Amino acid sequence: xxxxxxxxxxxxxxxxxxxxxxxxxxxxxxxxxxxxxxxxxxxxxxxxxxxxxxxxxxxxxxxxxxxxxxxxxxxxxxxxxxxxxxxxxxxxxxxxxxxxxxxxxxxxxxxxxxxxxxxxxxxxxxxxxxxxxxxxxxxxxxxxxxxxxxxxxxxxxxxxxxxxxxxxxxxxxxxxxxxxxxxxxxxxxxxxxxxxxxxxxxxxxxxxxxxxxxxxxxxxxxxxxxxxxxxxxxxxxxxxxxxxxxxxxxxxxxx
Amino acid sequence: xxxxxxxxxxxxxxxxxxxxxxxxxxxxxxxxxxxxxxxxxxxxxxxxxxxxxxxxxxxxxxxxxxxxxxxxxxxxxxxxxxxxxxxxxxxxxxxxxxxxxxxxxxxxxxxxxxxxxxxxxxxxxxxxxxxxxxxxxxxxxxxxxxxxxxxxxxxxxxxxxxxxxxxxxxxxxxxxxxxxxxxxxxxxxxxxxxxxxxxxxxxxxxxxxxxxxxxxxxxxxxxxxxxxxxxxxxxxxxxxxxxxxxxxxxxxxxx
Numbered sequence: 001x002x003x004x005x006x007x008x009x010x011x012x013x014x015x016x017x018x019x020x021x022x023x024x025x026x027x028x029x030x031x032x033x034x035x036x037x038x039x040x041x042x043x044x045x046x047x048x049x050x051x052x053x054x055x056x057x058x059x060x061x062x063x064x065x066x067x068x069x070x071x072x073x074x075x076x077x078x079x080x081x082x083x084x085x086x087x088x089x090x091x092x093x094x095x096x097x098x099x100x101x102x103x104x105x106x107x108x109x110x111x112x113x114x115x116x117x118x119x120x121x122x123x124x125x126x127x128x129x130x131x132x133x134x135x136x137x138x139x140x141x142x143x144x145x146x147x148x149x150x151x152x153x154x155x156x157x158x159x160x161x162x163x164x165x166x167x168x169x170x171x172x173x174x175x176x177x178x179x180x181x182x183x184x185x186x187x188x189x190x191x192x193x194x195x196x197x198x199x200x201x202x203x204x205x206x207x208x209x210x211x212x213x214x215x216x217x218x219x220x221x222x223x224x225x226x227x228x229x230x231x232x233x234x235x236x237x238x239x240x241x242x243x244x245x246x247x248x249x250x251x252x253x254x255x
Numbered sequence: 256x257x258x259x260x261x262x263x264x265x266x267x268x269x270x271x272x273x274x275x276x277x278x279x280x281x282x283x284x285x286x287x288x289x290x291x292x293x294x295x296x297x298x299x300x301x302x303x304x305x306x307x308x309x310x311x312x313x314x315x316x317x318x319x320x321x322x323x324x325x326x327x328x329x330x331x332x333x334x335x336x337x338x339x340x341x342x343x344x345x346x347x348x349x350x351x352x353x354x355x356x357x358x359x360x361x362x363x364x365x366x367x368x369x370x371x372x373x374x375x376x377x378x379x380x381x382x383x384x385x386x387x388x389x390x391x392x393x394x395x396x397x398x399x400x401x402x403x404x405x406x407x408x409x410x411x412x413x414x415x416x417x418x419x420x421x422x423x424x425x426x427x428x429x430x431x432x433x434x435x436x437x438x439x440x441x442x443x444x445x446x447x448x449x450x451x452x453x454x455x456x457x458x459x460x461x462x463x464x465x466x467x468x469x470x471x472x473x474x475x476x477x478x479x480x481x482x483x484x485x486x487x488x489x490x491x492x493x494x495x496x497x498x499x500x501x502x503x504x505x506x507x508x509x510x
Contacts, residue, residue: 029288031283031284031285032286033284113399116399116402118409118410121405121408121410122406128483134482136401138270138284138394139395141396144368144396145368148265148368151377151379151380151383153376154370154371154373156413156414156415156416158411158413225390
């Protein structure tokens with residue numbers, strides 16, 4: 001806070017999305033140093049202000065916030081339509097104003113690391129362009145936990161986001177990802193809105209080759225967490241029903 | 256420990272590789288729940304037994320180990336030549352023996368999450384095949400911290416490991432990754448042995464197009480951490496010298 005500019009500090013959120021009836025202690029998933037930093041920040045840019053306030057209440061239970069919650073400045077990221085580039089340079093400057101005048105600014109998403117499988121990257125890039133130091137604090141990433149737990153190739157992998165919702169397009173995309181995985185021996189990771197978990201699993205089982213490996217991780221870091229890795233053939237013989245209210249990560253690999 | 260089988264627990268390591276003269280407190284990068292779990296495990300499979308003992312000494316300073324360090328069983332992963340598939344099914348069964356007889360077994364690498372950009376995936380896969388529950392504990396990943404801090408596309412990205420050492424092959428691979436990034440608007444992440452950081456940066460500046468974005472993160476979570484993101488043109492005009500003793504992550508994106 002004494003330097004000419006504040007830093008943009010990327011603060012990881014927990015992975016439970018406030019879904020759990022009894023949300024786990026933040027100390028179960030975040031280092032205490034991160035909790036301390038979150039407690040001292042007075043200015044935030046957030047994917048969602050409401051869930052950020054809920055997060056900060058959980059932080060306050062461990063390390064008292066430097067200012068009461070109502071006194072904090074929490075500004076939401078602009079929400080452009082999916083796939084388009086967000087906002088203008090002027091919008092980013094306005095969001096970065098606290099850092100430009102010397103106050104550290106937090107960036108937080110609804111779950112996990114901000115700017116990964118989440119909005120916020122454009123703000124981070126604008127910070128670099130403005131000469132603002134960017135500091136990413138360590139925290140959980142459902143993508144990398146799922147990859148580690150999958151046993152699939154962790155030396156070469158890609159995250160491809162969401163698959164198309166249209167059945168024909170989705171089938172084509174699944175076959176494309178399988179071909180990509182075969183060519184580069186690269187694990188392909190994807191996510192889905194929880195209520196479509198079963199639909200995506202069904203499509204993967206329908207379109208992938210029997211020997212392709214599929215791993216599904218659900219609710220990682222939550223009490224109901226599980227990871228199953230099996231061949232498509234194995235999944236077909238012995239199906240697992242996925243929960244419709246818990247986030248899942250899907251990973252496929254062709255040997 | 257009371258169930259028929261123990262679990263395979265993937266324990267994250269810090270990101271400092273014991274490089275720092277004064278290694279940071281493990282509480283700066285690991286949740287206290289992870290520290291507690293690491294302290295109670297009596298059986299480990301490790302990328303490197305020596306660095307695992309150093310890690311457990313740091314754990315012991317925060318939460319006393321359940322057994323003295325000398326009493327712990329720490330077995331190293333087999334080290335196959337790069338790019339080959341490790342060991343046989345029998346080897347994996349031997350490593351998994353504690354879990355098969357009901358004792359929780361830790362898996363740990365030299366830095367960050369095990370089985371991501373690290374050996375260990377084959378052991379995880381063998382655990383799934385043997386019906387052993389796999390639990391990935393949350394911790395820092397230099398790859399995802401670098402991606403978050405880069406401001407490059409976090410909705411679609413790939414980690415491609417190491418680039419070839421041969422200059423001609425490396426140049427060709429860099430141009431291939433740039434073409435991939437352009438086609439899929441996908442951030443391409445890679446790593447290098449620290450003493451070759453400068454050589455890789457030089458090759459990237461020589462082979463990439465002036466408008467391609469390049470981000471370099473060095474020593475994340477360590478005191479000397481920094482991330483720079485700029486166009487290749489910007490890097491050429493104002494070079495940054497990279498340290499030769501600190502791990503770096505390189506990320507490129509074509510808009």
